Amino acid sequence: MPYENLKAADVKTVVGIVWRCFDLSIMANTLPSAELCDVVLDPHDLNEYHIFNLNRLTDLHDIGYEHTRKRLPFIRRSLESKRELLETIS
Secondary structure, three states: OOOOOOOHHHHOOHHHHHHHHHHHHHHHHHHHHHOOOOOOOOOHHHHHOOOOOHHHHHHHHHHHHHHHHHHHHHHHHHHHHHHHHHHHHO
C-alpha cells in the first residue's frame, strides 16, 4: 500500500505508474476518514502483498486476524473510553 516510501523501481513502467496512482488515490480517500475513526487497524505486514493478490487470501486473512488480536487490549480501552465519554455527556 502507499503508506510507505515509494521505491524508484515502482514507477519505471506504465503499469507501475498506473498502480502507484491507484494506491495514491486510495490513500487520498482513506486517510481523511481514518482521522474520524476510534480505532484504525493497519497491519503493515500487508504492505508486502499486492491489493489484488487473491491467491493469498488465507495469508492476508491471517495477517489481519493476528494484527487485530494483538491490538484487542487497545481496542477495548478505546471503546471503553468512548462509552464512558458518551455516558458523561448524556
